[in-house]
Amino acid sequence: MSFLEKFLKMVGTKFLDWSFEIGGMVLLAWEIFRNLLPPRMDGPETWRNFYRVGVKSFPIVVVTAMLTGAIMVIQSGMYIKQYGAYGLLGWGAGYSVLREVGPIMIGLMFSGRVGANNTAELGTMRVTDQVDALRALAIDPIRYLVMPRVLAMVVMLFLLVVIGDLTALIGGALTGEALLGVDSELFAWSIINYILLEDFTHGLIKALAFGYAIALISCHFGMRTSGGAVGVGRAVNASVVTSAIAIFVIDYFITYMAA
């Protein structure tokens, strides 16, 4: 086989692999949509996922967001000091946190923690026949396993971003006061006067989109896992990488459309 043939074969194989994955995700998205009208999902399993996805992610999101807010203030602190524009510190930190950094950081954290965990759990269930056991017990795995996870991930990422945004602003205010001597009231005044509601909702729209993308991708790779423990590892890896790419692609398009 010549080099050109090998190259074409590799490109063709990659193209088919990606088409297969994207096709699988489109089909899963359709199944999710079908199960939404009317909503069909298991109650206890839904609550279990809300707890697992949301409540257990709360501490790590609070810590990450607090530090993110603080870092934004430290980064902009040099210029704020240089120009004496202390009244703009809240706006500078808030604008970037609410529109970009908050949703992206929390989204990536959520993808690494919840998305990976979700893929691993579904993947393990798949390779140990638990998904087949559900089907054998006349239970639709999409309704029982996927729907509660999708709902929990979309709702909880939205709420975590709301909490994360507020925590980041608190972190920014505390850092501004401690390192730059900017009064918290001035920081709050800057946010209230310069930040628009649209800046906040822009980030929340991203949170909804990221939540759905992470849920869809992690469930897809989990439900398609094969090949034992090695297969689970591969699926988790693919899920985390694809989710991260999806977060940036979605972010680009939402930002572009809103510009």
Next chain:
Amino acid sequence: MIEVKNVTKYHSGRPVLENISFRVPGGTNLGLIGPGGSGKTLLLKIICGLVEPDEGNSFIKGQQVQGLGLAELTKLRFDIGLLFQNYALFDYLNVTDNIAFPLRQAGKHSEEEILKMVQESLNKVDLPHIGHQYPNELSGGMKKRVGFARAVIPQPPIVLYDDPTAGLDPVTSSKIFLFLKAMKEERGVTSITISHDIEGIKDICDNFVLINRGRVVFYGSREEIENEKMPLVRQFWQGFSADTLG
């Protein structure tokens, strides 16, 4: 009651099941035997519609399984119990919740009735005090018995047992075989039993299918298999180890 017609399944272009056909009349138990890796578990999954064959069909109560929509397939599966080879217990549920799972999903019984039925099932499989434990706290044999209890608790008219006694001690194995026998005789359950314990299934099965390398090499009654002259069948049935099988 159960029929398999010309089922063929390929894996990576190679047939792993080839033109498999047999019938299981209502109220009888068919023993599905053969060397490991001969496609028995795959065949069981094809029969209940968990895996699609590449050719051929399976029929449950006269209804063709392949080509059924999700709703019809779900309805059909209420009539089938399946005991998995590797238990397939739900890790995040304790033993009581695992066994109660199909009853709760069906929504036909009160919680009080469900808990009573679960306790009765646990008593039957000799595990009366492990309801609060999780699958990762159980031995392989205990998991098998819990899986067995979960498969039969909805009282399906058809049960497919994938190696129900694998990993069990001889005493528990014989108890399980007695339970299988009672399921057939008292409740008229139609079943297929995969087992490597030839001595154990001799007495509980009416007919036997021997699969080797994805092909049916024998299909007949106990009397016929005992009188069969084919070396492979004799070798497997009597447990000779002089030559490699097949």
